[in-house]
Amino acid sequence: MTGFIAAIVEAYGELRVNKARVLLSLFGVAVSVFAMTGVLGAGGMLSSALQQAIERDMGRPTVLALQPTGSVETTGAAARRDDAVLETLDRLGMTQRSRTAQFSLRVQTPDGVWPVQVNAVDPDYAHMYRIRTASGRWIAPSDQERLAPALVVDDETYERLGRPPLGSATVTSYGSAPTDPAAQGPTASRSVELVIVGVLPPRPGESRDGALTAFMPSGALAQIPGGDEAVRQRSYLTWVPPEVQDGAMRQLRRQLEAVPGGPIEVYSMGMSPEDLGFDRVTWAIAGVAGVVLLLGALGLVNISLVTVRHRLREIGIRRSYGATGPRIFVGVLMESVVATTVAGLIGVTAAVAVVRAPFVQRWFADIGLVDLPPFPVSAVLIGLLAAIAVGALAGILPAAIATRIKVIDAIRA
Structure with missing residues (x-):
């Protein structure tokens, strides 16, 4: 260990003496x-x-959708289905869950009545x-029973x-627009007062094409015109850990066969990065970054070889004072490794700073x-290890050449 530390200290001293060559x-x-680090990051x-x-x-x-395959005719049957599904989710320890139902509302605006798709x-x-x-x-548990239903709308x-x-x-x-044209207008169905509690940010890449969307508490459907029909068409979502997804799907299908409107079909909603091919993209990016680093390593090898040729006399004198071949080899190799490690730290720090810059974020x-x-x-x-590896590879050839130099020839050089 002492010899290794001494080699590092010696290498650092050589780098300080030859600053211009090292920087180049x-x-x-x-x-x-x-x-490499910036591209990977x-x-x-x-x-x-x-x-x-x-x-x-x-x-x-791993969000699972629970979709009833049948229908229920009354809100009472829909309530019993709700109780059965939620009780089963509780029994299986699935605490992240949500009921969901889509329907249309007409909302009074200063420019008239506009349809809004509500979930x-x-x-x-x-x-x-x-x-x-x-x-x-966002919607809170306390919003489920409030007299004026809460609403979260898009921008x-x-x-x-x-x-x-x-x-x-x-x-x-x-309520949704009536089918009879003569019945159009605000009095076509009863009205409900809603309170907007939150606004969603604009969706990236989406144009403002007039499609209006909103979210409201599932428990407030009974107060909404036409809400009973939405309750009868309700489906369910639950979020489970990846390692239990397959077993959870089998358990849910088996235990929810006899619920009103059942059986319930269970399937996965989301897609993993592997399904989307992100792993292949990552490998492609790593390959490009590796080629870039290899080009830098080739330049370092050439300069290291030239440096050893200029240090022949120094190496000969050190050998004459008892420096062994392995010591010379480690010393030359560590000069390259220490130098590339410092360069790697600088490159990694710069890459992190750029990627974390506000305009990039x-x-x-x-x-x-x-x-x-x-x-x-x-x-x-990967950036640091690559820098160290490049230093080791770039230093092996010059270090091997340095150990094969004859003492008398080196002193005469």
Whole structure:
């Protein structure tokens, strides 16, 4: 251990003496490590952004959908189905779950009555689909029984409504549009006052084409015009750990065969990164980064060979004072390794700083990154290990040449 530490100290001393040569030889390595780490880090975050964008539409990879294959004719039968499904989920320890039902409402705006597609859900729905509000809040458990149902709307709906104060101002809503044209108008069905409690951010890449969407508590459907029909068509979602997904699907199918409107079909909603081919993209990015680093290593080998030729006299003198061949070999090799390690640290630090820069983070958010992940540790480790490996490979050949130099010839050089 003492000899190894001494070799490192000696190598560091040689680097300080030959600063200009070291900077020239390590510039390419630092740039290569910067490119490799930056590409791997940005590629990992890009994969996260694409995965999160897909999860906002399809749910997380292990979200299970419970879809009744039959129908129920009364709200009482729908309530019994609710009780049976929720009791089964509780018994199986599936605490992340949500009921869901889609229907249409007509909402009074300053420009008239506009249709809004509403999804009645439970609070855990936001975790399954990575939903975050831009302002206000998401649906809470206390919203299920409030007299004025809570509503979370998208940004375009909020704009159409005139941006009322969140949590206090009410919005008038009506049932879906009647089929009789003569019955059109606000009095075609009874009205309900809704309170907007949250606003969703704009969806990346989506155009404002007039399609209005909103979310409301599943427990408030009984107060909504036409809500009874939505209750009878309700389906369910639950989020389970990946390792129990297959067993959970079998258990749910077996235990929910006899519920009203059953049996219930169970299937997975989301897609994993492997299903989307992100692993192949990662390997492709790593291959490109490896080629970039190899080009930097070739330049370092050439400069190291030239350096050894210029140090023949020094090496000869050290050999004459008793330095062994292995000591010379380790000393020359460690000079290269220490130098590339320093260059690797500089390249990795620069790559992390660039990828974590605010303008880069905003770009990731614009393409669908909801939860900002940290810079991938694997990219940092790969960059540092690659720098060390390049130093070792680039130093082996010059070190081998240095040990084969004859003492008398080296002194005469």
